[in-house]
Amino acid sequence: MLQLKKEVVIQTEKPYRVAQKYKNIHQELIDACKNGNSKAQFEIYKLYYKAMYNTSLRLLNDSLEAEDVMQEAFLSAFKNLHSYKEEVSFGAWLKKIVVNRSLDVLKKRRIDQEPIDEKRLAVAEETDSEVWDETEQKVAEVKQVIAQLPENYRVLITLHLLEGFDHDEISEILGMTNANVRTTYSRARKRLQEMLTDKKKSIWMN
Template sequence: MFPIDVVNQCKANNRKAQLQLYEQYCNGMFHVALRFVGNADDAEDVMQESFIKAFEKIHQFKGEVTFGAWLKRIVINKSIDFVKSKKENLVALNENHVYIVEDEDWSVENDVTVEAVKSAITLLPEKYKFVVMMYLVEGYDHGEIAQVLDLTENTCRTRLLRGKGYLRELLKNKVYGTRP
């Protein structure tokens, strides 16, 4: 059975179809949540809440994108909401008036592993971490990131550029041993 058939059955509140979709997407969505929240227990909670919301709102799924992409957006939003709810003090900076020069060079030293990059991303300040993760790991473009995070595209570009700078420094310090 094709996923769209299963989705249509879910729209009719078919529990077996819901279980089938859950089983098909739960592992992937768990890993998406884990990248954002950084803790397996919290990622499990976020994933469960995301599926609940998806099944409650499944009538809004129009098939313009794949079900997986639609669900992934819910998981990312829930993950970000979860992380924000854990923060006590957030300081908003107005980055709308900064002119950004795009830098598409994401190259790193040859001895830097993918795991080192992922680990360094988790150390970025939150407002940069989400943008870098969504761009570099999840493959979203600036328009999509701006929409999900409720930012302007210019702010998104600014945060990506600054996040990349922080990331390079973290990786450089790791490679040359200037930080423990």
């Protein structure tokens, strides 16, 4: 019995040890990157480049621009690693750089956003579960529909639903008031719901 208990303890400790080992290795890579170690930078690049590229692609809808943004974001991150505060994960810090650079590209396109009337802010915000319901729509299909949204809507939906930023963070990133963010997001979510409904009807009729 004692032997069995010992084995159970050992088994339950393994996941923690693996996670801790990964965390230590990751920190060593970050420290090496701060010292300009190119091999460590390449290892960090391999860990994050796909996720960062996809983040930019969802915002820009352009693979070449997303590739450029992703590369520039890594160069900027490695150059400014001294400003990285470890209060947040490196991935979250890097993602913010990617998002900001992607938004700079959108600004250069000079896309006019519709005027926002803050007085039309909804009193209560519904949950996103009805939009982001993986049991009804596959994630890939939802992303395809999101890509068809007007740019100002697509940016908000992408930042909140796909990238996990809250309204306060989005407000800071976009330089919009919190009320504007919530109003525009509410409109974007409503439009997304309509497009998903139309897509379902189209599939059903075909």
